[in-house]
Each structure stands twice: as C-alpha cells, then as structure tokens.
Amino acid sequence: xxxxxxxxxxxxxxxxxxxxxxxxxxxxxxxxxxxxxxxxxxxxxxxxxxxxxxxxxxxxxxxxxxxxxxxxxxxxxxxxxxxxxxxxxxxxxxxxxxxxxxxxxxxxxxxxxxxxxxxxxxxxxxxxxxxxxxxxxxxxxxxxxxxxxxxxxxxxxxxxxxxxxxxxxxxxxxxxxxxxxxxxxxxxxxxxxxxxxxxxxxxxxxxxxxxxxxxxxxxxxxxxxxxxxxxxxxxxxxxxxxxxxxxxxxxxxxxxxxxxxxxxxxxxxxxxxxxxxxxxxxxxxxxxxxxxxxxxxxxxxxxxxxxxxxxxxxxxxxxxxxxxxxxxxxxxxxxxxxxxxxxxxxxxxxxxxxxxxxxxxxxxxxxxxxxxxxxxxxxxxxxxxxxxxxxxxxxxxxxxxxxxxxxxxxxxxxxxxxxxxxxxxxxxxxxxxxxxxxxxxxxxxxxxxxxxxxxxxxxxxxxxxxxxxxxxxxxxxxxx
Amino acid sequence: xxxxxxxxxxxxxxxxxxxxxxxxxxxxxxxxxxxxxxxxxxxxxxxxxxxxxxxxxxxxxxxxxxxxxxxxxxxxxxxxxxxxxxxxxxxxxxxxxxxxxxxxxxxxxxxxxxxxxxxxxxxxxxxxxxxxxxxxxxxxxxxxxxxxxxxxxxxxxxxxxxxxxxxxxxxxxxxxxxxxxxxxxxxxxxxxxxxxxxxxxxxxxxxxxxxxxxxxxxxxxxxxxxxxxxxxxxxxxxxxxxxxxxxxxxxxxxxxxxxxxxxxxxxxxxxxxxxxxxxxxxxxxxxxxxxxxxxxxxxxxxxxxxxxxxxxxxxxxxxxxxxxxxxxxxxxxxxxxxxxxxxxxxxxxxxxxxxxxxxxxxxxxxxxxxxxxxxxxxxxxxxxxxxx
Numbered sequence: 001x002x003x004x005x006x007x008x009x010x011x012x013x014x015x016x017x018x019x020x021x022x023x024x025x026x027x028x029x030x031x032x033x034x035x036x037x038x039x040x041x042x043x044x045x046x047x048x049x050x051x052x053x054x055x056x057x058x059x060x061x062x063x064x065x066x067x068x069x070x071x072x073x074x075x076x077x078x079x080x081x082x083x084x085x086x087x088x089x090x091x092x093x094x095x096x097x098x099x100x101x102x103x104x105x106x107x108x109x110x111x112x113x114x115x116x117x118x119x120x121x122x123x124x125x126x127x128x129x130x131x132x133x134x135x136x137x138x139x140x141x142x143x144x145x146x147x148x149x150x151x152x153x154x155x156x157x158x159x160x161x162x163x164x165x166x167x168x169x170x171x172x173x174x175x176x177x178x179x180x181x182x183x184x185x186x187x188x189x190x191x192x193x194x195x196x197x198x199x200x201x202x203x204x205x206x207x208x209x210x211x212x213x214x215x216x217x218x219x220x221x222x223x224x225x226x227x228x229x230x231x232x233x234x235x236x237x238x239x240x241x242x243x244x245x246x247x248x249x250x251x252x253x254x255x256x257x258x259x260x261x262x263x264x265x266x267x268x269x270x271x272x273x274x275x276x277x278x279x280x281x282x283x284x285x286x287x288x289x290x291x292x293x294x295x296x297x298x299x300x301x302x303x304x305x306x307x308x309x310x311x312x313x314x315x316x317x318x319x320x321x322x323x324x325x326x327x328x329x330x331x332x333x334x335x336x337x338x339x340x341x342x343x344x345x346x347x348x349x350x351x352x353x354x355x356x357x358x359x360x361x362x363x364x365x366x367x368x369x370x371x372x373x374x375x376x377x378x379x380x381x382x383x384x385x386x387x388x389x390x391x392x393x394x395x396x397x398x399x400x401x402x403x404x405x406x407x408x409x410x411x412x413x414x415x416x417x418x419x420x421x422x423x424x425x426x427x428x429x430x431x432x433x434x435x436x437x438x439x440x441x442x443x444x445x446x447x448x449x450x451x452x453x454x455x456x457x458x459x460x461x462x463x464x465x466x467x468x469x470x471x472x473x474x475x476x477x478x479x480x
Numbered sequence: 481x482x483x484x485x486x487x488x489x490x491x492x493x494x495x496x497x498x499x500x501x502x503x504x505x506x507x508x509x510x511x512x513x514x515x516x517x518x519x520x521x522x523x524x525x526x527x528x529x530x531x532x533x534x535x536x537x538x539x540x541x542x543x544x545x546x547x548x549x550x551x552x553x554x555x556x557x558x559x560x561x562x563x564x565x566x567x568x569x570x571x572x573x574x575x576x577x578x579x580x581x582x583x584x585x586x587x588x589x590x591x592x593x594x595x596x597x598x599x600x601x602x603x604x605x606x607x608x609x610x611x612x613x614x615x616x617x618x619x620x621x622x623x624x625x626x627x628x629x630x631x632x633x634x635x636x637x638x639x640x641x642x643x644x645x646x647x648x649x650x651x652x653x654x655x656x657x658x659x660x661x662x663x664x665x666x667x668x669x670x671x672x673x674x675x676x677x678x679x680x681x682x683x684x685x686x687x688x689x690x691x692x693x694x695x696x697x698x699x700x701x702x703x704x705x706x707x708x709x710x711x712x713x714x715x716x717x718x719x720x721x722x723x724x725x726x727x728x729x730x731x732x733x734x735x736x737x738x739x740x741x742x743x744x745x746x747x748x749x750x751x752x753x754x755x756x757x758x759x760x761x762x763x764x765x766x767x768x769x770x771x772x773x774x775x776x777x778x779x780x781x782x783x784x785x786x787x788x789x790x791x792x793x794x795x796x797x798x799x800x801x802x803x804x805x806x807x808x809x810x811x812x813x814x815x816x817x818x819x820x821x822x823x824x825x826x827x828x829x830x831x832x833x834x835x836x837x838x839x840x841x842x843x844x845x846x847x848x849x850x851x852x853x854x855x856x857x858x859x860x861x862x863x864x865x866x867x868x
Contacts, residue, residue, distance in 0.1 A: 035623040055795065
C-alpha cells in the first residue's frame with residue numbers, strides 16, 4: 001500500500017487536500033481534509049440577530065446569496081412573517097441567478113479543463129477539448145466569461161452588487177423593481193439564454209429540459225456533438241464516467257424555489273425511492289474533526305463549534321453531519337432526483353449516480369431554471385410591495401433550510417434576550433466532504449473515491465480529479 | 481504627430497493588436513484609459529501613457545496572487561466586471577504566474593510553479609494578497625500545501641516589487657477579524673510591518689479600484705499616492721455620504737425607518753436604518769456595481785451601507801445602529817434609531833416612561849420633529865417618485 005496526498009486543489013473554491021491509500025492501482029481508502037477555519041459560528045454569538053445578514057454572505061464569494069437566503073429565512077421564521085409575492089419572486093430570481101452562474105462556472109472553469117490534460121492526448125475528442133478548455137487560454141473561456149458577466153448584471157439590477165448583498169431581508173427585498181428594471185432584467189435573461197442555446201447546448205433549453213431518458217440523452221448527444229455539452233457527453237462516454245465516483249449513499253434535498261403553495265422542487269430523500277425528509281434527524285459528529293467533542297452527535301440547534309488543534313483522531317476542520325446516523329449526498333443530482341426529473345431518475349436507476357450524472361443534472365437544472373426565471377421576472381408587479389415588516393422576538397429558535405447550487409444549506413438560529421445565542425451552519429459540501437464519524441463511516445466523497453484507478457506514477461490522478469470536481473466542492477462554505 | 485505632443489503615441493503602439501487582444505474598439509479603449517486617468521486626477525497625457533503601457537506587452541509585470549482566509553469574493557467580482565471586460569484586461573495587463581482559483585494545473589505542481597516564479601522574477605513581481613492571515617496558534621487555521629498563510633505571505637513579500645492587499649480581509653482582517661476574532665485574523669499591512677502595502681478594501685472591493693491601481697503601477701512603475709491606511713487617494717478620499725444621491729433627503733430630514741415603509745419606497749435617506757455611508761470612505765456612489773448603471777449599488781437598491789471597506793465599522797458596528805457622521809453632526813431633533821418602529825405609539829412611550837426622564841425628554845423632541853416632517857412628507861410625496 002502507498003499513501004498519496006493530492007492537493008492543494010486549485011480551481012476549487014477554498015482549500016482542500018485528499019489523502020489516498022492506494023493498492024494495486026486502486027484507491028482503497030480516502031480521507032478528505034479541509035484546511036481553512038475562520039470561526040463564523042463563534043463570531044455570530046452575541047451579535048444582534050439582523051447582523052447575521054451582514055456576516056453570513058461573507059462565508060463564501062460564490063454562494064453568498066444562498067447564505068443570505070438561509071439567514072433571511074431563519075430570521076423570518078423567528079419573526080413569524082413571510083415575504084409578499086414580489087419579495088418571493090425576487091428572492092427566487094436572485095437565488096436562481098447564483099445557481100445558474102455557479103453551475104455554468106463549474107462546467108467551464110473548474111470541471112472541463114481536466115479533459116484538456118495531455119494524458120488524454122490519444123483520445124479522438126482531445127484536440128477539441130484542449131482547444132476549448134485549456135485553463136485561461138482555451139477558447140471557451142472567451143465565450144463564457146463575457147456571457148457570465150452579462151448574466152451578473154441581473155444581480156446588479158436585483159441585489160445592488162454581487163457577491164454579498166443585503167437586499168434579501170426576512171420580510172422580502174429592499175429593492176422595489178420598477179417597470180424599466182423588469183424590462184432590463186428580461187433582456188439580460190434573454191441574452192444569457194442565447195449563450196446557453198448557441199454555445200453550451202446548441203439546442204433550445206426547453207428541448208434539453210425535455211430529455212426524458214438515458215437513451216434519449218445518447219441520441220441527443222449524437223445530434224449535438226458540436227456543442228460544449230455534447231463534447232462533455234462524448235468524453236464522458238469514452239471514459240465511462242457514469243460508473244466512476246459513485247458514493248452509494250442516499251440523496252437529500254431541502255427543496256428549492258418558493259411558490260404560492262410550497263416549493264417548486266420539493267424536499268425529500270431518495271434511496272431507490274422517494275421518502276419524506278425529517279430535519280429533526282440531522283446531527284453533527286465531530287469525532288474526526290478538530291473540535292471539542294460532545295458526548296453524542298448534536299443536532300445543529302444545540303450544536304457547538306469549539307476548535308481544538310490537538311486531537312489524535314482528527315484530520316479535518318469539517319464536521320460530519322449525518323441524517324439519522326447515515327451519510328448522504330446533496331447537490332443538483334439529489335435535487336432533480338427528489339423533484340422527479342425522468343432523465344435523472346432513469347440514469348440513477350440504470351447505472352447509479354456517478355461523475356457523469358452529477359454534471360448532467362447540473363446542466364439540466366440550468367436548462368430548467370432559465371425559462372422559470374423569465375416567468376418569475378414577468379410575474380413581478382412594479383408598484384406593489386416587495387417587503388413586509390415585522391418584529392424580532394427576544395427569544396426564538398428557528399431554522400432556515402434552502403438549496404444552494406451545491407446542495408442543501410441549513411442555518412440554525414437561537415435568539416436569547418434579543419441576541420444571537422447560538423448559530424450553526426451546515427453547508428452542502430459539509431455533507432459531501434465530511435470526514436469519518438464515530439462508527440468509522442466515511443462521507444460521500446470518501447466513499448466515492450474508493451476503487452478509483454490511480455495510474456502508475458500519477459501524482460495527482462486524473463480520475464480522482466474528476467470525482468472530486470464532480471461534486472463542485474465549495475470548501476469555504478464547508479468550514480465557515 | 482510629434483512625439484512630445486500630449487496626443488501622440490509611440491510608433492510601436494499597435495491598436496489593431498489591442499483591439500484583437502481586448503475585444504474592444506480603439507475608441508472604447510481610449511475612453512476607458514481617459515476615465516481611469518481622470519479618476520486619478522490626471523490629464524489626457526496620463527491617459528495616453530496608460531494606453532501605451534497596456535499596448536506594450538513588454539511592460540507586463542509578473543504577479544503572484546495569494547489566497548488566505550477569504551471567500552474569493554474579490555476574484556469573483558473581478559471576473560464579473562467588464563469595460564473593457566476587466567478580467568480580460570487584467571489577464572492581459574499582468575502576467576499571472578500563480579493564482580489558486582484560476583490555475584490550470586493541480587496540487588504541488590502549482591506550488592512549484594509559484595516558487596519558480598518568485599525566484600525568476602525576484603524583486604520585480606507584484607504580490608497580490610486576497611484574504612486575511614490568521615496568526616492564532618502559529619497560523620494553523622489556514623494552510624495551503626502544508627504551508628501556513630503566515631509563512632506563504634512572509635516568503636512572497638520578501639522579494640516583491642510592490643504589495644497590494646485586495647479586499648477588506650487582506651486590508652485589515654475583514655469579516656473573520658470581528659470579535660472575538662477566533663483565528664487571530666490580520667490584514668497584510670499589519671502583518672508585514674515595515675513594508676508598504678497598498679490596500680483596496682471593500683467586501684467585495686470594486687474591481688475598478690484594483691485595476692486602476694495596477695494600471696498606474698504598469699504605467700509609472702510605482703504605486704499611486706496612498707493615505708495613512710494604504711488606500712489609493714484617488715479612490716478612497718471621499719465619504720460615501722459626500723456623493724450619495726440620497727444626500728438631499730438627509731439634509732432635508734427625510735428618512736426611511738423600515739424596509740418597505742413609505743419613506744423607503746420614496747427612496748429617502750437610509751441613515752436611520754443604520755447606513756454607515758457617513759463614516760465610510762469609498763467611491764461606490766460614483767462607480768456603482770456590476771456595470772449596469774442606473775443606481776446599482778447597495779444604497780441604490782434600498783439597503784444601508786454597513787461600511788464593508790472601513791476598518792472599525794464593517795462587521796464591528798451593528799447594521800441597525802446610527803453612523804458617526806464625519807462631515808457634520810445632524811441636529812439633535814432627528815429621531816433616534818432605537819425608536820424607529822413607530823416612535824409615537826403608546827408602547828414605546830410606555831417603555832420610555834419606565835426607562836426614565838432623560839429618554840422621555842428625548843421622545844418629546846422626537847414627536848416635535850415628527851410633526852415638522854409631516855408637512856414636508858406631504859410635499860415630497862406629491863413631487864417625488866424617483867427611486868421608488
């Protein structure tokens with residue numbers, strides 16, 4: 001057996017190392033280490049509750065809106081208020097822009113450049129991949145970055161600046177969008193739709209969203225081999241990325257996008273079939289993380305975050321959240337599975353959820369979201385209220401559960417005597433990249449890496465890179 | 481044209497090549513350079529010097545970009561900017577030899593590239609620090625490739641030609657330095673004592689402030705004039721309050737007191753919602769954000785500034801607390817922020833009675849101010865529909 005330390009990973013948000021035990025060219029065991037700690041949960045204690053909205057977006061420069069949304073929801077729960085229709089639509093739009101931007105950024109800047117590596121030189125698709133996706137120099141970045149900057153104008157129109165906005169408040173949005181703002185917003189969305197339809201998919205978004213089975217996807221890929229998504233599918237087939245990196249755990253989603261009657265994509269668990277989610281069964285284990293131990297894994301509403309650097313069994317700053325004692329995987333794949341998209345369910349039922357399914361689910365989500373965003377923008381009613389007001393009680397306990405691009409994000413807020421008594425956060429990558437728990441059960445990535453091939457003399461094995469990146473990790477959120 | 485004229489270029493200045501490299505027209509490009517020069521308080525000559533510096537790739541300084549405790553917000557804000565697309569200009573203007581988020585390679589190979597670059601460009605490279613440096617327990621809270629951010633920063637600063645701290649975290653510690661500062665988060669200037677560090681605070685900082693500073697460095701081979709906190713004077717010498725478009729409402733005593741109330745919908749001043757514009761030095765009102773124009777910046781979309789770039793304000797003072805107005809003190813008759821929820825309601829008056837006579841007297845003043853405002857409010861709601 002040999003031990004290999006892969007990292008630090010670049011093209012990843014934050015700091016990450018993976019420690020691999022390798023025998024006979026396969027990973028036997030993996031340990032995931034997050035090496036950055038900032039102490040947000042400690043800082044929030046004792047602050048005024050509305051100030052959570054100033055602090056939490058700074059947890060992450062690319063998930064900042066999701067962090068705001070979770071905090072706003074927790075505060076709204078404490079205040080017993082809900083945003084009016086306009087506020088709900090603006091919140092959906094802001095979150096959707098971030099979601100779409102994150103997915104497409106992951107695809108273009110973080111995931112695809114690995115296909116341009118020299119180790120794939122013999123593959124028939126390599127020349128195309130290298131031309132488009134070589135980091136910084138590839139042609140795709142030139143198409144994508146201006147399109148992304150264009151989309152981010154909508155964050156300006158809705159949220160004032162990006163990243164890090166204070167527009168999302170418990171009662172709704174601080175920014176009443178007027179008729180001309182709505183028009184400009186629709187224009188931004190239309191321009192981004194053109195980029196997606198011309199460059200990423202080479203097809204209408206509605207047509208991509210309507211692909212209903214694995215076979216249909218294969219036929220679609222043949223007809224659209226020239227698009228960037230087509231190129232990915234070609235490479236994924238050649239490398240059998242479906243089988244690679246399956247975690248074999250249940251999938252979880254908190255549900256996303258508020259509508260008048262519940263969430264568009266519902267909350268739930270998927271393990272061979274859909275089950276309801278009970279957030280009360282969530283607890284965090286710190287047996288292998290650099291924190292003071294509790295006698296048992298604590299639910300986040302009673303959780304604590306006390307760093308201790310010297311701890312024998314520990315190897316990460318990341319805690320190990322578990323649902324009813326089990327590790328789960330979260331993200332776009334989980335969201336679309338629970339929401340019942342036929343393509344994603346077909347892929348999982350036939351081949352399980354590996355690297356390819358994660359990437360497909362993300363782009364499918366992009367194709368589904370943009371039309372919904374156009375619809376939400378059209379539904380805005382300038383002149384009607386965007387926000388309601390309310391009073392914060394002196395004592396309250398409330399959770400804000402939302403879906404960020406990378407999966408389930410929860411904030412648990414406890415107010416006593418008008419101040420934040422406790423604030424605990426579980427981010428998507430905390431679930432996916434968690435270390436072992438007290439019974440030695442690995443997290444989703446640690447499982448997904450087992451059996452992944454490591455070539456002779458490979459210092460940063462390309463298959464390991466594919467698996468790690470397929471989760472679109474956000475390490476700064478993981479340990480806050 | 482003669483070489484020494486204000487409006488001439490070196491014969492080698494190849495605009496066709498610039499147009500191709502930057503993907504913008506010559507006109508847009510020159511407009512941009514003139515704009516940057518103007519914000520430095522410099523004339524056309526400087527604009528042309530900058531244009532030439534960009535046009536001449538031989539002058540591109542090598543850059544080492546370090547990430548500490550942070551959220552990559554500054555890099556993200558750079559990547560979304562445009563005019564001519566900033567990321568394009570940045571990547572074109574400098575030779576980015578090491579950047580963790582954008583690099584092609586992976587793992588220790590990238591760290592080796594960093595070392596090579598530092599050796600090769602000894603004394604010539606520009607060091608950009610993004611993120612805070614945690615000092616507690618010898619820096620264990622942030623490690624890159626097994627090296628603490630403390631050591632990485634000290635090592636890279638040793639032979640840097642100039643150091644720029646990009647974002648509030650690198651400038652003074654930022655969000656993670658808020659009490660109780662569990663990791664001992666520190667800014668680059670405080671950590672690198674004795675070295676000149678130019679700071680571009682903001683959370684996220686405006687990419688234009690970074691770009692302008694780099695452009696100045698590329699053009700003149702030195703850093704622009706800075707204030708006592710290391711901030712370039714051209715960008716940070718004015719209070720947000722001085723250039724805020726809601727300032728007339730402040731002077732007239734018209735305030736929003738809750739998100740979504742009548743004053744808020746009329747676009748009135750956010751001072752009583754805790755706006756820290758009166759104590760924060762930055763150029764947000766003139767530059768705005770996300771390049772959409774039309775009042776797109778925090779105060780423009782109706783929420784208060786919380787002083788993200790100002791040490792001692794952002795992440796230190798509560799959002800809903802009154803700013804310390806640096807220009808002039810508002811009259812005492814302005815209602816206090818603590819009473820912003822319907823100051824004349826009976827519950828507040830009852831609470832005030834319990835609290836004591838001093839507060840009671842203050843509320844009396846509030847009620848008078850409230851009365852005076854009524855007349856103005858009626859006037860304003862007839863004429864003002866802007867900003868709603």
